Amino acid sequence: MHDDPAALGLRESATFDRATIAAIQRAAETGVYDIRGWGAKRRVPHFDDLLFLGASMSRYPLEGYRERCDTDVVLGDRHATRPLRLATPVTIAGMSFGALSAQAKEALGRGASEAGTSTTTGDGGMTPEERGHSKTLVYQYLPSRYGMNPDDLRRADAIEVVLGQGAKPGGGGMLLGQKITDRVAAMRTLPPGIDQRSACRHPDWTGPDDLEIKIRELREITDWEKPIYVKVGATRTYYDVKLAAKAGADVIVVDGMQGGTAATQEVFIEHVGIPTLAALPQAVRALQEEGLHRRVQLVVSGGVRNGADLAKCMALGADAVAIGTAALIALGDNHPKWDAEYRKLGSAAGYFDDYQDGRDPAGISTQDEELAARLDPVEGGRRVANLIRVMTMEAQTIARACGKAHLRNLEPEDLVALTVESAAMARVPLAGTDWIPGTGR
Amino acid sequence: MAPVTEIDLRSASVRELNGALHRAEPGTSWRVLHPGGAHNLAVGLDAAVDVVIDGHAGYYCAGMNQHATVTVHGNVGVGVAENMMSGTVRVRGSASQSAGATAHGGLLVIDGDASARCGISMKGVDIVVGGDVGHMSAFMGQAGRLVVCGDAGDALGDSLYEARIYVQGRVRSLGADCVEKEMGPEHLAELAMLLKAAGRDDDPAGFRRYGSARRLYHFTTGNSY
Numbered sequence: 001m002h003d004d005p006a007a008l009g010l011r012e013s014a015t016f017d018r019a020t021i022a023a024i025q026r027a028a029e030t031g032v033y034d035i036r037g038w039g040a041k042r043r044v045p046h047f048d049d050l051l052f053l054g055a056s057m058s059r060y061p062l063e064g065y066r067e068r069c070d071t072d073v074v075l076g077d078r079h080a081t082r083p084l085r086l087a088t089p090v091t092i093a094g095m096s097f098g099a100l101s102a103q104a105k106e107a108l109g110r111g112a113s114e115a116g117t118s119t120t121t122g123d124g125g126m127t128p129e130e131r132g133h134s135k136t137l138v139y140q141y142l143p144s145r146y147g148m149n150p151d152d153l154r155r156a157d158a159i160e161v162v163l164g165q166g167a168k169p170g171g172g173g174m175l176l177g178q179k180i181t182d183r184v185a186a187m188r189t190l191p192p193g194i195d196q197r198s199a200c201r202h203p204d205w206t207g208p209d210d211l212e213i214k215i216r217e218l219r220e221i222t223d224w225e226k227p228i229y230v231k232v233g234a235t236r237t238y239y240d241v242k243l244a245a246k247a248g249a250d251v252i253v254v255d256g257m258q259g260g261t262a263a264t265q266e267v268f269i270e271h272v273g274i275p276t277l278a279a280l281p282q283a284v285r286a287l288q289e290e291g292l293h294r295r296v297q298l299v300v301s302g303g304v305r306n307g308a309d310l311a312k313c314m315a316l317g318a319d320a321v322a323i324g325t326a327a328l329i330a331l332g333d334n335h336p337k338w339d340a341e342y343r344k345l346g347s348a349a350g351y352f353d354d355y356q357d358g359r360d361p362a363g364i365s366t367q368d369e370e371l372a373a374r375l376d377p378v379e380g381g382r383r384v385a386n387l388i389r390v391m392t393m394e395a396q397t398i399a400r401a402c403g404k405a406h407l408r409n410l411e412p413e414d415l416v417a418l419t420v421e422s423a424a425m426a427r428v429p430l431a432g433t434d435w436i437p438g439t440g441r
Numbered sequence: 442m443a444p445v446t447e448i449d450l451r452s453a454s455v456r457e458l459n460g461a462l463h464r465a466e467p468g469t470s471w472r473v474l475h476p477g478g479a480h481n482l483a484v485g486l487d488a489a490v491d492v493v494i495d496g497h498a499g500y501y502c503a504g505m506n507q508h509a510t511v512t513v514h515g516n517v518g519v520g521v522a523e524n525m526m527s528g529t530v531r532v533r534g535s536a537s538q539s540a541g542a543t544a545h546g547g548l549l550v551i552d553g554d555a556s557a558r559c560g561i562s563m564k565g566v567d568i569v570v571g572g573d574v575g576h577m578s579a580f581m582g583q584a585g586r587l588v589v590c591g592d593a594g595d596a597l598g599d600s601l602y603e604a605r606i607y608v609q610g611r612v613r614s615l616g617a618d619c620v621e622k623e624m625g626p627e628h629l630a631e632l633a634m635l636l637k638a639a640g641r642d643d644d645p646a647g648f649r650r651y652g653s654a655r656r657l658y659h660f661t662t663g664n665s666y
C-alpha cells in the first residue's frame with residue numbers, strides 16, 4: 001500500500017490546498033486571525049526570474065581573481081555632513097530589540113561591523129549592547145517612537161524615518177505579551193505582558209509637506225550631521241519615492257512585499273504590497289525623473305538572499321540592499337539542528353515562522369533568557385559577517401563577468417527576464433527577445 | 442541676572458539660532474525676536490537655558506527639549522515640544538495639533554487651546570492646557586498626565602495605556618477603552634500639584650478623571666478593534 005494519497009488517484013484542490021484548509025480550520029476553531037513572523041510565502045515574480053548576460057564577443061569581462069571590482073558605497077551625502085561610508089552594499093535591516101533577543105541584536109551589530117557595513121535599530125529603541133557592538137548604526141524613527149530620545153539620536157550614525165514595511169504597508173507593529181518582559185516594557189514605556197499594538201501613522205505629521213518639516217527638525221536637532229533615510233513599504237512606490245526625495249531624504253529604503261516581519265497578520269503579509277521586483281524599477285524611475293538617481297541613494301529590501309539578488313538589485317539601479325530574514329537564517333534561524341524542537345512547537349526546520357510567539361528554539365526571536373542564551377553573539381556575528389562577505393563576492397563574480405569594475409556599474413542592460421511578468425516589472429527584455437512588455441517596444 | 446542674548450530671525454537663520462542654542466552654557470538666557478512662525482525653533486536643546494520666543498512659532502517648536510525652559514509669547518504650530526524629555530515649555534497663546542506628542546517628560550503648559558491629538562502617544566510628560574483640546578487627545582497615551590481646564594473633543598483617550606487625564610469642562614466623547622475613573626485624594630493632590638506648576642488657580646474638585654479600562658491590553662476573540 002502507498003502512503004501517498006495522490007498515488008491512489010486522489011486529487012488535491014489547487015484552490016483549497018492543504019495550507020488553506022488548515023487556515024480555515026484554525027479560524028473556525030479559535031475565532032482569531034493568524035499572526036506570524038517571516039514574510040510572504042506565496043510565489044511572486046522575483047529576482048530568480050532574471051538572468052545576467054555575461055560578456056563575450058561584444059562585451060569585455062574582467063579577470064575573476066586579478067582585476068579589481070570595487071564594492072564600497074557612500075550613503076547620505078546629499079545633505080549630511082557625515083555620510084556613511086560602507087565597504088559593501090549589503091546592510092542589515094531594522095529589527096527591534098523586543099522582537100529579537102539582545103544577543104541576536106548584538107550578533108547583528110558584530111557581523112555588520114566585521115563586514116564593514118551598517119546595522120539598524122527597530123521599533124523598540126536603541127540598546128547599549130547594540131550601540132556598543134555596531135560601528136555604524138542607523139536609528140529608526142517610527143510612528144510608535146518607543147524609546148525615542150535625543151541622546152540616542154545624537155549617538156546614531158544615521159536616522160531612518162519609517163513610514164512602512166513591505167510585509168505590512170499601512171500597518172503598525174505588534175509585539176505579543178509573552179515577549180514584553182520588564183526590560184522591553186521599560187524601554188517602550190508599556191505595562192509588562194500586554195499585547196502591544198504600535199501606531200501605523202506618525203503622531204505629529206501627515207503627508208509629504210509635513211515630512212519635509214519633520215526631516216528638517218531631525219537635521220536641526222543633530223546639527224545636519226547625520227544622513228536621514230525614509231523607509232517605505234512597496235505599494236505606490238513611484239509616487240512615494242518622488243515625495244520622499246522632495247521632502248529632503250538623503251536615502252530612501254524601499255521594502256518589497258516579501259520583506260520579513262516579527263509579527264503581522266497573515267492576511268496582511270500575503271495580500272498587501274507589491275513585489276520587490278516590481279517596486280525597484282519604479283523607485284529608480286522616480287529618482288531619475290527628479291534628477292536625483294545616485295544623489296539620493298536607494299536601498300532595497302524584501303527577499304534579498306544572496307549575491308545574485310544583490311547584483312540584480314544593483315543592476316536595476318539600487319545603491320545598496322538590506323537583509324533581514326537572510327541575516328536571521330545566518331544566525332541559525334530554521335537550522336536543521338533545531339528540527340525536533342520546532343516540531344514540538346508544531347513547526348519544522350525550514351517552515352518556522354512563529355517569531356511572534358517568543359519560543360524560538362534558536363534563541364533569536366525570543367526574550368526568554370534560557371533560549372536567548374543559546375545564541376553566542378560572537379559566533380553569530382561571525383556567521384553574519386560570512387554571509388555578507390559571500391554575498392558581496394558572489395555579486396563581484398557576476399559583475400566581473402559582465403565587465404564591471406564596480407558593483408554599481410551593473411546596469412539593466414546586463415539583464416534579461418525569464419517570464420513575461422518579470423520582464424514587464426523589471427523593464428528588461430524577455431530572454432531571447434528584445435521585447436519589454438508595456439513599453440511599446 | 443545674566444544678560445539676555447537676542448537673536449533676531451529677520452537676519453539670523455533657524456540654523457544659526459539652533460546652533461547657538463546647542464552650544465549655549467547652562468544658565469544663559471536667550472530671546473528670539475521676529476520668529477514669524479518659523480518651524481523648528483529651539484529644537485534639540487540639551488542644557489538648562491532660558492529661551493523666550495517673542496511671537497508665533499511654526500511646527501515642532503522646542504521639539505525633543507531636554508532641561509531648557511522655552512516660553513512662546515504667541516501661538517505654535519503642529520507638535521510643540523514633541524518628544525520632550527525634560528524641562529518646561531510654555532505657550533502663552535494656542536497650539537495646533539499633536540502638542541506634546543510622544544513626550545517622555547517635562548512640563549508643557551498651553552495657556553490657550555490645543556487642537557486635535559494633544560498628548561498623542563504621550564510617554565511620561567505632564568501637559569496642562571488652559572483652554573480646550575481637540576479630538577483624539579491623549580490617543581494611545583502611555584504615561585504622564587494631561588490636564589484640560591476647558592472642554593475635550595471627541596474620542597478622548599482612545600486606545601489609552603497608562604496616561605491619566607483630568608478634564609474640568611465637558612468631554613464630547615470618550616475613545617475606545619477610555620473610561621471615567623473615581624477621583625481619590627491622591628488624584629486631587631496630583632492635580633493640585635500640576636495646576637500649581639502651571640501657575641493656575643482652578644479648583645481640583647471641579648475636574649473629572651479618565652483612564653484606560655485596560656480591555657484592549659490582550660488580543661481576544663471579543664476584541665473587535
Ligand SMILES: Cc1cc2nc3c(=O)[nH]c(=O)nc-3n(C[C@H](O)[C@H](O)[C@H](O)COP(=O)(O)O)c2cc1C
Pocket residue numbers: 037038039093094095096099100121122123124140162164165166231255258259260261262301302303304322323324325326355365
Ligand atoms: C524579526 C524582524 C523584525 C523586524 N522589525 C522591524 C522594525 O522594527 N522596523 C522596521 O522598519 N522593519 C522591521 N522589519 C523588517 C526589516 O527591516 C526588513 O524590511 C525586512 O526584513 C527585509 O526583508 P527580508 O526579511 O526579506 O530581508 C523586521 C523584520 C524581521 C524579520
